[in-house]
Each structure stands twice: as C-alpha cells, then as structure tokens.
Amino acid sequence: MARNEPDVAARVVMEPQEPFSSSEREAVYRAIFERRDVRRNFLPTPIPDAVLTRLLNAAHHAGSVGFMQPWDFVIVRKPSTKRAVKQLFNKTNGAAALRYKKPRADLYRTLKLEGIEESSVNLCVTCSRQRGGPHVLGRSTVRDTDLYSTCCAIQNLWLAARAEGIGVGWVSILSHAALKQVLGIPRPVKVLAYLCLGYVSEFSAKPDLEAAGWRARLPVQELVHYEAWGNRVEGKGRRQGCELPKSIQEPVTRAKRG
Amino acid sequence: MARNEPDVAARVVMEPQEPFSSSEREAVYRAIFERRDVRRNFLPTPIPDAVLTRLLNAAHHAGSVGFMQPWDFVIVRKPSTKRAVKQLFNKTNGAAALRYKKPRADLYRTLKLEGIEESSVNLCVTCSRQRGGPHVLGRSTVRDTDLYSTCCAIQNLWLAARAEGIGVGWVSILSHAALKQVLGIPRPVKVLAYLCLGYVSEFSAKPDLEAAGWRARLPVQELVHYEAWGNRVEGKGRRQGCELPKSIQEPVTRAKRG
Numbered sequence: 001m002a003r004n005e006p007d008v009a010a011r012v013v014m015e016p017q018e019p020f021s022s023s024e025r026e027a028v029y030r031a032i033f034e035r036r037d038v039r040r041n042f043l044p045t046p047i048p049d050a051v052l053t054r055l056l057n058a059a060h061h062a063g064s065v066g067f068m069q070p071w072d073f074v075i076v077r078k079p080s081t082k083r084a085v086k087q088l089f090n091k092t093n094g095a096a097a098l099r100y101k102k103p104r105a106d107l108y109r110t111l112k113l114e115g116i117e118e119s120s121v122n123l124c125v126t127c128s129r130q131r132g133g134p135h136v137l138g139r140s141t142v143r144d145t146d147l148y149s150t151c152c153a154i155q156n157l158w159l160a161a162r163a164e165g166i167g168v169g170w171v172s173i174l175s176h177a178a179l180k181q182v183l184g185i186p187r188p189v190k191v192l193a194y195l196c197l198g199y200v201s202e203f204s205a206k207p208d209l210e211a212a213g214w215r216a217r218l219p220v221q222e223l224v225h226y227e228a229w230g231n232r233v234e235g236k237g238r239r240q241g242c243e244l245p246k247s248i249q250e251p252v253t254r255a256k257r258g
Numbered sequence: 259m260a261r262n263e264p265d266v267a268a269r270v271v272m273e274p275q276e277p278f279s280s281s282e283r284e285a286v287y288r289a290i291f292e293r294r295d296v297r298r299n300f301l302p303t304p305i306p307d308a309v310l311t312r313l314l315n316a317a318h319h320a321g322s323v324g325f326m327q328p329w330d331f332v333i334v335r336k337p338s339t340k341r342a343v344k345q346l347f348n349k350t351n352g353a354a355a356l357r358y359k360k361p362r363a364d365l366y367r368t369l370k371l372e373g374i375e376e377s378s379v380n381l382c383v384t385c386s387r388q389r390g391g392p393h394v395l396g397r398s399t400v401r402d403t404d405l406y407s408t409c410c411a412i413q414n415l416w417l418a419a420r421a422e423g424i425g426v427g428w429v430s431i432l433s434h435a436a437l438k439q440v441l442g443i444p445r446p447v448k449v450l451a452y453l454c455l456g457y458v459s460e461f462s463a464k465p466d467l468e469a470a471g472w473r474a475r476l477p478v479q480e481l482v483h484y485e486a487w488g489n490r491v492e493g494k495g496r497r498q499g500c501e502l503p504k505s506i507q508e509p510v511t512r513a514k515r516g
Contacts, residue, residue, distance in 0.1 A: 017292070017461060020285070020421045027278070027285035028421040029316065032414050034275070037321040053478075058287065060478040062413065063295040065430055067467035069476050074483045081485055096398045113396065137472065138371065138430040140354045145430045147402075148450065151409030152416070155320065156290050159417065163278045163286040172323055172396040172403045184486040192406065203275060209325040214395065218327050220311075220318040225332045227339055228442040 031159045034203055038167030042118040042198040051164055052121065055197075058160035059125070064149035066137035070129065071150045071192075074183050076122035084182045085174070085194065086116045093173050111212060114171045119196035124183055125154055127190045150192045157195075167200035289417045292461055296425030300376040300456040309422055310379065313455075316418035317383070322407035324395035328387065329408045329450075332441050334380035342440045343432070343452065344374045351431050369470060372429045377454035382441055383412055385448045408450045415453075425458035 020028070056073055064070060076082060093113060100108050116122060127150040139145050154170075161168045176191040185191060209215055225231055278286070314331055322328060334340060351371065358366050374380060385408040397403050412428075419426045434449040443449060467473055483489055 019423050020288070023281070024285035024288065025421040027282035028289045028417060029312070030278070030282065031286045032316045032418060033319050035319070035321070054287070056482060057478050058290045060476075060481065061291050061293075063293070063416075063428065063465065067465055067473040067475075069481075072481045072483060072487075074485070074487060076485055078485055092399050096395075099393045099398065108395070111395075132473065135357045137354075137366070137369075137467070140357065140431065141350050141433055142430055144405075147406075148409045148412075151406045152413040154406075155410040155413035156417075158321075158410070159286060159414075160290060163283040165277050170321065172400055173398065175399055184488065186487065189487070207321065207325055209395065215325040215390065217325075218318075220315055223318065223327075223330045224314060225330060227332070227334055227336055229330075229332060229444065229447070230442065 027163075031162045035158055035162045036167065036203050036207065038169045038196070038200055038203070039112045039115045039208065040118075041200040041202055042115050042120070042167065042196075043201055044120065045199040046120050047166060047197060047199070051166070052197075055157050055160050055164070055166070059153040059157040062149060062153035062156045064153075065139045065145040066132055068132035068136050068139075068146060068149070070127045070131045070146045071153050072126045072128060072189070074124040074126070074185070076124065076183070077120070079117070081182065082117050082122055085122065085171075085179065086114075088174050088178050088182070089114050089116060089171060092175055096173055107212065107214065111208070111214070113173055115167075115169050115196040115198070116171060119167075119169070119198035121197040123157075123193075123195045123197055124179065124185070124191060125150060125157075125193045125195065126185060127192050128188070129190060130188060147190065147192065154193050154195070161197060162203070165199055166197055167203065169196040170194070171196060285421075289420045293416055293420045294425065294461050294465065296427045296454070296458055296461070297370045297373045297466065298376075299458040299460055300373050300378070300425065300454075301459055302378065303457040304378050305424060305455060305457070309424070310455075313415050313418050313422070313424070317411040317415040320407060320411035320414045322411075323397050323403040324390055326390035326394050326397075326404060326407070328385045328389045328404045329411050330384045330386060330447070332382040332384070332443070334382065334441070335378070337375070339440065340375050340380055343380065343429075343437065344372070346432050346436050346440070347372050347374060347429060350433055354431055365470065365472065369466070369472070371431055373425075373427050373454040373456070374429060377425075377427070377456035379455040381415075381451075381453045381455055382437065382443070382449060383408060383415075383451045383453065384443060385450050386446070387448060388446060405448065405450065412451050412453070419455060420461070423457055424455055425461065427454040428452070429454060 052075070059071065059073070060069065097105060097108050127147050129146055136146065158168045171194045174194055179191055179194060204211060210217055310333070317329065317331070318327065355363060355366050385405050387404055394404065416426045429452045432452055437449055437452060462469060468475055
C-alpha cells in the first residue's frame, strides 16, 4: 500500500465548493451506468499500489452509522489463497445448480459467476460490529445499519474502480464461514463481500444476467410509490399492493404531475 | 415522475467505450469525497421531477444479486406524512439519548440527526425479498445479499444527488415497524432506509460527527490486511487480531512493497 500518496480527499475538501459542472455530473452518471458485475475479460495487468490505495480510500469515504467506519479490507493476491477460495465457490455452486430444472438449469451452467483466479486482486470486505463501542450513535433501533454502511463503502469502491478501468465482480456464491477459515477472519467480524478486481479488456454493455436472458430489467417507474405503498401515478394494481390505512388513502396531488 | 425523459442509461451504453478521462475520473472521486450525510442547510427549492427521476434511475442501475432488482421507492412530499415520521424519530431519539452519560449525553443532544421536515423530498427505500422467485441466483448461501444490493442502490443515489447539488441524509433513528405503518408498507417488504433529499446551501467539508468531535476518521491503512486477517505492512498488533491458521502464516512478499 502506497502510504505516501497525497491524500486526495484532504485536497478536495480544502477547495472552495463549486457546483458540479455538467461534464462532472455526466461523469458520475457514466460511472453509475457503466459499472458492471465483472466475471470475464480480466487482463493480467497488475493493479498498481497507488491505484488500489485510491479505491480503498474511496470505500473508506462512505458514510457510516455513528461514523463507526466498521469496514476492513483483506487484500488477496497469492494464487494459493485464490485457489482455496475458488474451491469453496465450486462446492457451493455445484449445490446451487441443482436447485434449477431444465431449461433453466442448462442456462445456469453456462453462466460465468466468478473471476477469482483470473483477476489480479481479490478483496474481502468485512464489518467489525463492535467497533465504536456498545452504543453506536444511530444504531440503537436498526442493528444492521453498520452492515448497510459497509455496502455503501463497497459501492464507492465499485464506481471508483469503473472510473479507473478496473472491473469488480462480487462473488456471492461462497460460504462465509468457510471463507473466514481460509482468511483467518475472527469470529465476531462479519464477511460482507468477496470481490474480484482487475483491469479488463472491455466492460459489457449490459449486465451479464440481462444479456443471457436470465432476467429482464424492470422499468423503474414500476418501482415508485407516492406518499404510501401502492399509490401509483397511473393507478395500476401491484402484486404486492396492500390495504392502506384510512389516514393515508386520500388522493395524492403531487403524483398527478408525473 | 417524468416518464418521457430520454433514457440516459440507454444512451450511454450505445456509445463506444472510451476509458474515463482524468477529468471524468476526478469527478467520480469528487462525488465520493464530497458526499455527506446531510441534516441541515436544506433549501426550500423543489426537486424537479426530471432530476428525481435521474436519481431513482441511478439507484436502479446498481447491481443486484441474481439481477433481482429488489428495491422500491416511496416518495414522500406531504407535510403531514413528514410530520408523522418526525414524531417517530422524536420518540426513538429521546430513548437513544438516555444511553449516554455526561459529557457525551450533552454532546449527543446538540447533534442534528435528521432533516425530515426541512428537506423537500423524503424517500423510503425498501427491499422486496420475494422478488425473482424462491431461488434467486447467487442468494443461496448468503440470504441477505438482496439487502446488500439495495444498499448499493442507495449509494448510487447518494452520489448522483451530490453531483446534482442535492443533499441526502439517512435517518437511521426510526422504528421501521412503525414507519411501515405510516407508509402502508406490506409485511414481507423490508425497509432499508429513510432518506431526506433537498438542495442545500452548502455541503460540509467534513462529516458532521467528525466535525463535532464525536469520533475521528480512522487512517485507512489501519483497516488493510494482506492475504489474511492481521497481516500488516508494518506488523502492528491489532485489537481484533487472531491466531492465523499455519497454512496462511507465511510471509507475504507483496505486503512489503507498500
């Protein structure tokens, strides 16, 4: 890790705040829309320490409940460690494949669901739930907000990586208990994600599962409710619609504007 | 919601892929480093429907386990709904304040921890855990990956909002059960976040809790491990260090490079 890197974050916050220019705004949306869950096209090019440091620093600048910063990062580069994790994946994925019937099972087996050994860096992101003491500000009601903060950190890293030309794939088909054994992670620390990072020859235009016909993208309009669950602009019914309390059943005037 | 907005995402993915320019990359880092959990400085300026649509579309373009896209968005603009939620906050926050002893308790009471009524839009983000059927690809081992996906969507929205000059505050001091009653959210749907959105007069240079002296930012270097938990560049001990399995205790050559 390049410890003498200038602190990009410190520099940015010292500058007077200008609104984002339209090209800056476009760049942020570009990272968001072109980010992919990457499992293929990894190049052997190593990730320089300075670049990896920037990515971890991006993750570290997510917000966190009570400013607890509960995350840790285990950087894996050794082929033997990757091989051990790949074996965990193979075991779990074999079992997962049995859950589907034909023709879905056939499609499942064609999908590439990890890039553990092909990617130059693997990164395990954890959440230390005791960090910050017993009474973490803001965590009294919803205990899992520390996990949510850690996911936000992961998304920061994912977007920064996209801007660096680095693909990131989240391997979710892993037993976290077994993974903790391999990486020596203490019992009270929770594994959130196992990520594969590497420069790629290209980013896919669409998510792999969409391109493969596994599942279609939902129209975002179908996921929006106004003032209360089930209140739709066009009043369409919803499979998960429910009887609303009388107090919030009145017409929603703003919804008409869409 | 502006349904006739051109689809920014569709446009972006049709263009040939160029690497991010250095100014595009800087813009992404700027959004990451200048994003704040905002509770003050909200302006009464309304958020245009087209802008809110862009933010929701940004959230919707997070990756999701099995491409299940489990999120929904309840948009709250009515003062009466906000007031009801604010009452929930007051109740929970009063109880939370009692957990601290002086002088921490005094500091706690000075903190502004929500902007429910001052912000022009409140947004409840949920996760529908049954979406995509019983066997969600990639969710067989870690059941909560759908929640993690939803948090990634929230971070997308948070960063896009920063680029739009819109502050976002995550109110975590709320009973989600009570919130579901207010918003009519069905039992099987999980509330992930209640966010306050609005244009702001300025973004703080530092997180509020850091500025208030509640807690300091950790040096990111202290959160990095090499190959296995506890392997540090400078070999420092860790409060959460553990005995590593023999197989992964060998010296890590890459770690020396930092």
